[in-house]
Amino acid sequence: MSYFHILQVSTEHQIKQLDEEYQISFHTSRFLEYTNQDIRILYKILTQENLDLLKKYPALITIERFEKEISLAQITTIIYDSKEQNIYVNFKKLKSINIKTRDDIEFNEEDTRETRREKFKDFDRYLRDIKESLKFEEREIYRHHWAIKIGNIFTISSNNSHLQAFNTQSYVDQFPDYKQPLPLTQYIDLKSTIEVGYEAQTTLEVNKAQEAQEAQEAQEAQEAQEAQEAQENDRLSISTVAEYMRLIDKISKSMIKEEREVFFRGHSNAASYFLQPSLFRQYKDKGSIYLNSERNSFMELLTTEPKSFDNENRCFGILTHMQHYSFPTRLLDISSNPLAALYFACEIKKDNKGDELDIDGEVILFSVKKSEIKYFDSDSVSCLTNLAKLTEEQKDELRDLINDHSRKIPPRDTLDTTDFNNLTYARYIHFIRQEKPYFEPKVKIEDLKKVLCVKGQLTQDRIIAQAGSFLLFGLDSKLPEEGNDIFNITRVKIKSKNKKDLLNELDLLKVNLRTIYPSLENTAKYLKEKLEREADTK
Known part of the structure; x- marks a missing residue:
């Protein structure tokens, strides 16, 4: 190839x-x-x-x-x-x-x-x-x-x-x-x-001889990589809820002295999951189709479903509501509840024939500096969420403005009123002032590129049930998979063979589809699946 x-x-x-x-x-x-x-x-x-x-x-x-x-x-x-x-x-x-x-x-x-x-x-x-x-x-x-x-x-x-x-x-x-x-x-x-x-x-x-040699070298490299991954994954792999909670307790206690707070995120496919909000994810090999259409999609949903957002006066609230319905946003869900994250990591995937796939899950622990945690009404949060109202061309103009400042001697690290001659920046500040009329138009360039940990209002049933908070991604933001100084990252492997037993243990603790996704539809689905599980054990 x-x-x-x-x-x-x-x-x-x-x-x-x-x-x-x-x-x-x-x-x-x-x-x-x-x-x-x-x-x-x-x-x-x-x-x-x-x-x-x-x-x-x-x-x-x-x-x-x-x-x-x-x-x-x-x-x-x-x-x-x-x-x-x-x-x-x-x-x-x-x-x-x-x-x-x-x-x-x-x-x-x-x-x-x-x-x-x-x-x-x-x-x-x-x-x-x-x-x-x-x-x-x-x-x-x-x-x-x-x-x-x-x-x-x-x-x-x-x-x-x-x-x-x-x-x-x-x-x-x-x-x-x-x-x-x-x-x-x-x-x-x-x-x-x-x-x-x-x-x-x-x-x-x-x-032919060269082809065979290349294939052998590729196979050896793949086996070495898989062996290394297996060795690393086994270091933090659990098979029972008790093991999991002992590990969480140990990690959490070590963070108290460092003035950090621990959040969790679980997903069912450890190999293919990236630490990206849905907006930033690529569709197949077609590029960032959601990000390229962020403003159009955002406005289209507000236009067609206005009553759903009547009570939201901040862009952050609008985005969390959209996230609730699986709309691509620059938010990534995290939780203060380690059991909720474990439930998501234990989700069992099936192929088109209904057969269960052998896919390992993962719980990611985010240890975040307390000084870096924001709340829903933060000015920094308003600055990042209102990027959703800019077209891709306008975001490019904002990037160009930032690049111009970086080339000045000395480099400028802030956008302010002197940049109002740039119509995109003026429009961007106007969007922020729609929710915060008092906002002084000074924006630190570095803040625009950050990933923020944000605690939202517990106004939605699902956020309450999942003890939900969010990671908010700014302009071209990326959270390294290995973490950084602000976000220490630890991964706990959930092996495919242990998922069913873990789900049964979680059910005894009342962590299940009904409690994680509270609704009449999901309660009915949970009861149906419970009957099927019981029948399968007889």
Whole structure:
């Protein structure tokens, strides 16, 4: 299996020249956008070691909307700054191809309106052809991001007249290991006939002995990774509620001296779950479709269901209400109740045939500095929640304003009234003042990028039942899977074979579907499932 990189920037000024090399930086929130889920799982926890695996694959350097040029490049160095959550990529350009723009379209005096229209259509087809060959999704052309695509870029370029200059043996020779697979825990099933065609052609080119050796190396790497994961997971794995509570008690007591409070989140699939709110999650390999449509979706729900939000006068309250109904928001549910989190971790997944899947769950413990915990009426909370009212283009303008401030000497760390000439910032402050008329328009840039732990009002049955609080994600915020100084993270593995017994124990403690999701529908469902469980034991 072959891969290639797409390293795309917003403007050419974001590509820095370093002597004979170049450098692009990516915030980790932009890493692996528009990338297959199996690859994202491999890089769920970033390390320098697993990032270095990517240097062997060819890279295409692009600018949003394919402006100016596309370059074939060889990555020389990848540097991960875990504190700032930035990744720096150094590379050498091997070959650049000029890309036409609309200004390059040639018109003649005798061109009719229809002729001019056809020339514009030809240009659109030209760009679409490049986009489809490079496996770009619909909005991907507008995003500063780093994607890893499946396919042999040299075979792809040979089949596209606009990219054929990349398909030269001298360039292929620069990547002797580019056909080596990544050590994915689950190999990707290629369903596209085009992709299968590329890989079939590649397979014919590969020496059989080399192919066998690569497969063996990949298998050994996978087994070593699985053995390491198994060893780490067994350190914090429980099989009874009593074991779980002893572990929670031990961890919680250790936090008292550190002035921290512990919260919990459980999920049924430990391998594939990421610490992201639903708004930030990628849909398949189509990118952040929910985030790109945040304002439109937010306003559409308010418009079509106005009575449901009559009692909410703060954006945070609106978002928690939307979250209650599984609407994608920038909130991530956490709980003060460790048993509620354990219940979610023990959820049993089934396939299309109704057979139970062998999937381990996980409870994540968040130990949060008490000084960093906010309440629902905090000004910081208003600043982050009202980002939901900005379009993606407006959020880009806000990012540009922030970047401009960072380049000033000395750098500015605050947005204030002097920025009101920027209509997006003025509109953003207007949204905040709709719920807080007294709000002074000073916003710390660093605060906009934070993840906040927020205690909400216990106004909804489900929040009360689950002792719910929230993690609120700001502009391009990301919580590292391994945690940070504010959020210490501990993971407790719930093995698939223990889920049923744990659910039975939790039921004795009155932690079940009926109490976690209080409603007539779920009470009826709980009673039905209880009868079925009892019948299965006879």
